[in-house]
Amino acid sequence: MHSKAMAPEYQGALTKMSVNASLTDVLAEGQRHLKEAELAGSQREVARTGLAVAEAHRRLGNVKDADRAWKASYRAARSAGATGAMAWALWSGGTLARQRGELRLAFRLLRLAADLGKEGGDVVARGYSLAGLAETGRIQGDYRTVAALHEQLLAEARARGEARHTVWALEGIAQIHRNTGSFDTALEMFEEAARLAGDADDRRGRAWALRGMADIISVRDNDPERALGLLSEAELTCRAMKLSSALAYNHKMRANVLYRARxxxxxxxxxxxxxxxxxxxxxxxxxxxxxxxxxxxxxxxxxxxxxxxxxxxxxxxxxxxxxxxxxxxxxxxxxxxxxxxxxxxxxxxxxxxxxxxxxx
Known part of the structure; x- marks a missing residue:
């Protein structure tokens, strides 16, 4: 049984923010609470709220602001001796590095994050960091190395009932199957991810799953109209939540579907x-x-x-x-x-x- 999707990267005063909150709302709340934490002189809270600011900037495509924010969060966490918060900041920095195409830096930061998550006893930070390593390897195309890690993380997420992480792992494994030509298996896993994300109210996860489904339906079934319909549904979520990166990838997939349809x-x-x-x-x-x-x-x-x-x-x-x-x-x-x-x-x-x- 899986719980409703949570956003563990929204920490400190932002823990009650929904995983489906608009990123502009997350950024505004994060910046407000960050200023309060700075005035109060709480380095631990500066680190926690700064993480949400960094992630909102990253997902909105504000790369320079995201880079400054995760580094400030890490410095505050280190000053406070908060090992878990240090792990989360490095996870954010590693994820940003991958987004910017700096894969070597991404691997280095995410490995450090996983180590600190383990040292600090933050199971979720460690899991997210390992997931980041797996995703970086998958994006690079090193499927043999990361497939087993994806499967391990899927099993751990299912065991803990973490819907959002389960959805992520399903989508990652599905993408590997898609890229290696196992379209039937890939579609089944994307469909499971979409159902689970819907049940858990994880709109971001569902939008990515719909994109994966559209890809397979376009390639395997040569059904561009159904594929375009799924992408249109996902686009509504991307726009509502201000998911700039997901929206751009949605549009690229729409173009792929149109290209395949000549x-x-x-x-x-x-x-x-x-x-x-x-x-x-x-x-x-x-x-x-x-x-x-x-x-x-x-x-x-x-x-x-x-x-x-x-x-x-x-x-x-x-x-x-x-x-x-x-x-x-x-x-x-x-x-x-x-x-x-x-x-x-x-x-x-x-x-x-x-x-x-x-x-x-």
Whole structure:
């Protein structure tokens, strides 16, 4: 039996805030209580309320403000000798690093967070930090290394009845299955995540699950209208809660669905929208994936092959620097799909059949 979804990152005076609260409301409340804590001279409370401020800024795409906020939270926690609060601040910093495409830094901060969570006896901080490590590895494309950790965290979350963490783990494992071609299993897990998130009133988790379902239904069932309907439902939640990153990824997936349906002009427009959103929040992974979709759409609309090849070359270099193995493989497949030859002479089959699943 799972409880209603909670937001353990909303701490101190913000513990009663709903997991579904608008991020602008979380930010306003966090900043208000942070000022009160600073005036009262309570470093422990500064650390706790500062964490919510950092997370609200991060999810709103305010990268510089989020960076300052998590570091201030960590300094306050260290000053107070609050090991658990230090772990939470590092978790926030590691999550921000992953969002910014700084994967090495993300791994380092999240490992430190997990260690401090264990040292301080904060089981939830440790669990969230381990989950962050698993997600960073999954995003990187290192499925073999992180699949077992995802399964472990899913079992622990189910045992404790933590709905929100269970939903996260289900979605992570589902994404691994999707990326390795096990579409049926992936869809079942996304559907379970959506049901559980709905029962637990975890609107953010449900929005991400609906996005995953739409992806599979588009790829496996070739049913763009149903997929677009699910994305429209998820978009309502993203807008209501001001989930900037989730909304941008929703739009990128909408463009993917349109591209797969060969509605290339519509796909181009939505990729451009998603690209602008990712750039506004300095999210290089999303930006690179939206650029890839835009390159492919423009190629289908008649863009010069040399220009297409040049941009794919640049994208491949960008993804190499970030360390996104799975996304880099998608670029490699795009050469063959579009019938262009990359710099360096890597083979690209003229008129090759597009890879199963297309864009992610």
């Amino acid at each position: 509605r290339y002009e519509e796909a181009r427009t939505v990729y451009e929208q998603a690209l602008a959103e990712f750039r506004a929040m300095t999210e290089p992974r999303g930006e690179a994936l939206a650029r890839l979709g835009l390159v492919k759409s423009l190629a289908r609309l008649g863009r010069d092959r040399a220009a297409t090849a040049a941009e794919l070359d640049e994208l491949r270099g960008t993804l190499d620097r970030i360390g996104l193995l799975n996304a880099r493989e998608m670029v490699d497949k795009a050469y063959a799909e579009l019938g262009v030859t990359p710099a360096g002479g890597m083979a690209a089959a003229e008129g090759a059949t597009p890879p199963a699943g297309g864009l992610q």
